[in-house]
Amino acid sequence: MTNYSLRKFKNQLFFILCAACVIIAIIPLLSILYEVVSRGAPQLSINFLTQKDADGGIGPAIQGTLILIGLTSIIGIPVGVLSGVYLAEFGNNKYAASIRTVNDVLTEFPSIVVGITAFGVVVLGIIGSYSPLAGAVALSFILIPVVARTTEESLKLVPNSVREASLALGVHKWRTTLSVVLPAAKGGLVTGTLLAIARIAGETAPLIMTILGNSYFFQGFSSPMDALPLRIWRDSLQPYANLQAQGWGAALVLILIVLSLNIAVRVASRGRLRR
Amino acid sequence: MKKLTGDNLFRILAASIAASAVFILIVTAYTLTTGSSLVLQRFGTNFLFGSNWNPVEGREAFGALPYVLGTLVTSGIALLIGVPLSLGIAIFLVEMAPKFLRVPIGYLVELLAAVPSVIYGLWGLFVFRYWILDYVEIPLSNYLGWIPIFSGTPFGLDIFTAGIILAIMIIPTVASISKEVIGAVPNSIREGAYSIGATKWEVIRHWVLSYGRSGIFGAVILGLGRAVGETMAVSMLIGNATGPAAIPTSLFRPSQTMASLIANGFLEATGPLEKSAYFGVGLILLLVSLLINAAAQVMVTRVLKVKGGAVEQ
Numbered sequence: 001m002t003n004y005s006l007r008k009f010k011n012q013l014f015f016i017l018c019a020a021c022v023i024i025a026i027i028p029l030l031s032i033l034y035e036v037v038s039r040g041a042p043q044l045s046i047n048f049l050t051q052k053d054a055d056g057g058i059g060p061a062i063q064g065t066l067i068l069i070g071l072t073s074i075i076g077i078p079v080g081v082l083s084g085v086y087l088a089e090f091g092n093n094k095y096a097a098s099i100r101t102v103n104d105v106l107t108e109f110p111s112i113v114v115g116i117t118a119f120g121v122v123v124l125g126i127i128g129s130y131s132p133l134a135g136a137v138a139l140s141f142i143l144i145p146v147v148a149r150t151t152e153e154s155l156k157l158v159p160n161s162v163r164e165a166s167l168a169l170g171v172h173k174w175r176t177t178l179s180v181v182l183p184a185a186k187g188g189l190v191t192g193t194l195l196a197i198a199r200i201a202g203e204t205a206p207l208i209m210t211i212l213g214n215s216y217f218f219q220g221f222s223s224p225m226d227a228l229p230l231r232i233w234r235d236s237l238q239p240y241a242n243l244q245a246q247g248w249g250a251a252l253v254l255i256l257i258v259l260s261l262n263i264a265v266r267v268a269s270r271g272r273l274r275r
Numbered sequence: 276m277k278k279l280t281g282d283n284l285f286r287i288l289a290a291s292i293a294a295s296a297v298f299i300l301i302v303t304a305y306t307l308t309t310g311s312s313l314v315l316q317r318f319g320t321n322f323l324f325g326s327n328w329n330p331v332e333g334r335e336a337f338g339a340l341p342y343v344l345g346t347l348v349t350s351g352i353a354l355l356i357g358v359p360l361s362l363g364i365a366i367f368l369v370e371m372a373p374k375f376l377r378v379p380i381g382y383l384v385e386l387l388a389a390v391p392s393v394i395y396g397l398w399g400l401f402v403f404r405y406w407i408l409d410y411v412e413i414p415l416s417n418y419l420g421w422i423p424i425f426s427g428t429p430f431g432l433d434i435f436t437a438g439i440i441l442a443i444m445i446i447p448t449v450a451s452i453s454k455e456v457i458g459a460v461p462n463s464i465r466e467g468a469y470s471i472g473a474t475k476w477e478v479i480r481h482w483v484l485s486y487g488r489s490g491i492f493g494a495v496i497l498g499l500g501r502a503v504g505e506t507m508a509v510s511m512l513i514g515n516a517t518g519p520a521a522i523p524t525s526l527f528r529p530s531q532t533m534a535s536l537i538a539n540g541f542l543e544a545t546g547p548l549e550k551s552a553y554f555g556v557g558l559i560l561l562l563v564s565l566l567i568n569a570a571a572q573v574m575v576t577r578v579l580k581v582k583g584g585a586v587e588q
Contacts, residue, residue: 007474014476015371021363022380025450028443029387032398079295086289095290101572102296108497108568109561110504112534113303116541116557120306141299148296174285202391205506205534209541229393233507236397244401251394262389266382 033255040252043245049253053215058250060217061231064132065254067218068211068227069201071136076143077193083144084151089177091152100152106145114141115206123210130224134210139200146199150192154185191265198261202254204229228254307561310554313547322555328518330549337552339559341521345434345530346563348523349509350502352438353445357502358495360442361449366479368450369457381454388447396511399440404431404512407439412527427527432514435526437535440508445498452497456490457483493574500567503534504560510535533560 051057083103087096118138123130158181166176182189212224213234219225228250235247314322314337325338364384368377412429419425427433460483468478484491514529517540521531531539533556544550 007477011474011476014479018363018367018371021360022367022384025360025364025387025443025446026380026383028398028403029383029390031402032390032394035398035402036394079292082289083293083295086286086293090286090289096293099293099296102300104572105565105568106296106299108500108504108564108571109303110506110534110564112504112506112537113307113557113561113564116310116537116554117303117306119541120310120554121302141303144299145296148293172280173282175281177285198389202393204391204393205538208538212542229391229507232393232397233511236393236400236511247397251397254391255394258389258391259386262386 036248036251036255039245039248040250043249044252048246048249052217056246058228058231058246058253060214060226061228061250062253063217064211064214064225064227065201065229065257067132067225068135068139068207069197071132072139072143072200073197075136076140077147079140080144080147080193080196081151081189083148084155085177085182087148087152088155089173089181103145103148106141107149109142110205111138111142111203112205112208114138115209117141118206119209127222129222130210130212131222132211132218132225133221135207135225135227138206138210139203142203142206143196143200146196147193150196151185151189154188154192155181157188158184187269191269194261194265198258198265201261202229202258204233208233228257303561307554307558311551311558313551314555317548322552323559326519326522328521328552330545332546335546335548337549337555339533339552339556341516341519341523342531342533342536342556343559343563345513345521345523346503346532346534346560348434348530349438349441349513349532350499352435352526353441353502354495354499355442356439357442357445357498358449361446361494361498362453362484362491364446364450365453365457366483368454370475370479370483381451384447384450387443388451392444392505392507393511395440395444395508399436399508399512403440404436407431407436411435416527423524424526426525429527430514430529432512432529433527434513434523434530437509437513437530437532438526440512441502441505444505444508445501448501449494449498452494453487453491456487456494459490460486489574493571496567496571496574500564500571503532503567504564506534506538510538515539533557533563 047055048057049062050059052060083099087100090096091100115138118134118141122134122137127133162184163176163181166180167173171180207227207230211227211230213230214224214226231250232247232254235243235250238244238247317335318325318337322337322339323343324340325336326340327336327338328341329336368381368384372380408429408431412431412433412435415425416427416429464482464486465478468482473481509532513531513535515535516529516531517536521529523530536556537553537560541550541553544553
């Protein structure tokens with residue numbers, strides 16, 4: 001074999017290997033989707049989605065996840081968005097640079113550590129018992145840095161001429177930011193926030209020691225609560241086939257929530273985020 | 276002092292809310308430190324280097340060493356398998372894939388990151404575990420069982436399975452950052468290499484990868500951070516050994532990582548000392564992840580400065 005054809009052969013081999021990497025990575029995704037749908041779909045029924053445990057449903061878990069998403073959004077989104085506004089509009093200094101670094105570090109925090117923190121602060125301290133609020137605090141610790149980051153990025157995409165036009169009309173900077181810049185960046189803000197919510201909806205580790213789990217519907221802010229990921233985790237470790245099947249059903253509901261948020265966002269933002 | 280106009284007020288308000296990030300960091304560090312003070316005072320450095328985990332009253336012993344080692348070994352496996360795959364994907368997406376395939380394949384790989392950890396665990400427990408057991412572990416153990424790292428009776432719930440699941444889970448992180456880094460390599464570099472007659476493989480191997488190596492290194496470290504902090508899937512697949520049995524001696528034995536120990540045991544902790552021990556493990560995990568992330572931030576930000584055409588000098 002000549003040197004030239006050997007090099008050509010290596011080149012071909014390399015191409016095939018890279019394509020194989022893609023296929024290997026996509027197999028788990030397809031298998032997960034297939035198994036969750038094929039094992040979870042037979043579980044789905046109105047009863048399954050709305051009744052409590054004793055009546056063969058995962059209603060409390062779905063309700064809990066929705067409550068957690070709501071509470072976390074109430075705590076996390078305003079804080080995250082305002083942080084992002086500061087970083088984008090006033091962030092040309094050392095203070096902002098260090099906030100940015102801390103945000104980046106927080107984004108990669110192990111979620112279980114956040115769970116212990118919320119346990120120490122809210123469950124042992126402020127509330128004194130397992131509570132939906134403890135779960136929401138833990139999840140907002142995860143949400144805030146992500147929302148701050150996406151807010152900053154989408155505000156930076158707003159052209160400066162828009163700000164200048166508003167300022168030239170004599171509008172104050174704060175008014176410009178809130179009424180002109182934020183609305184202009186609305187699309188990016190909404191998609192980024194929805195992606196962050198999709199991420200926290202599937203978080204399990206910080207919920208273990210904060211909301212604990214419950215087989216009844218919401219019982220107030222100082223009682224344990226259930227959530228979909230928590231239900232999947234507990235069901236999967238049970239030796240009973242009917243509970244394992246319930247786990248797959250819950251997994252299907254959770255994955256439908258998470259993936260539909262993701263896909264919707266991607267389809268909606270196609271073209272806009274093209275660089 | 277500046278006059279307190281609406282603009283200044285708004286800036287100060289936004290600045291103080293932006294400080295919430297620092298607040299979260301401090302609260303976390305403070306809670307974990309005070310929470311673990313009991314166990315740290317009682318055992319000191321033995322907490323880091325001991326390997327027993329015994330909550331029985333009067334004979335308490337808590338050591339985190341097996342879980343630190345378990346974390347290192349599973350993350351190591353994840354990098355060993357996940358990084359080459361991710362690089363292959365990144366190279367395929369940037370350099371090879373036909374245009375119409377790039378976007379959909381990129382989406383699919385990113386969807387891997389969207390699947391919640393607990394669903395990886397569920398799938399691992401009921402599906403993937405048997406693939407690994409039947410097609411990898413049993414053959415390896417039959418033919419190579421005399422090598423210490425393949426010893427033991429494979430069961431499917433062990434370090435090996437946990438490591439592979441972690442490898443799958445870090446692919447989207449490593450692949451997407453590597454993709455950015457490779458995409459940021461200026462075309463003039465490629466053109467120069469092609470013009471002296473290099474094949475595509477040679478261009479990528481000798482020019483593109485070496486140009487982007489510190490960025491790719493940063494991507495690998497971020498992947499390591501993901502693997503170290505990953506909790507649910509690992510806790511469901513690693514077999515939950517505690518104490519000296521959790522020291523990773525063979526790939527086919529159960530073990531425990533720091534994160535999975537906390538997930539599996541935290542609620543069952545009986546006394547204040549045991550609870551404090553879990554806080555202590557959390558503290559070690561936090562410090563490890565801070566260290567890894569600080570390293571990754573330095574590597575990645577240094578490289579991404581190159582982006583946008585402005586090559587740093």
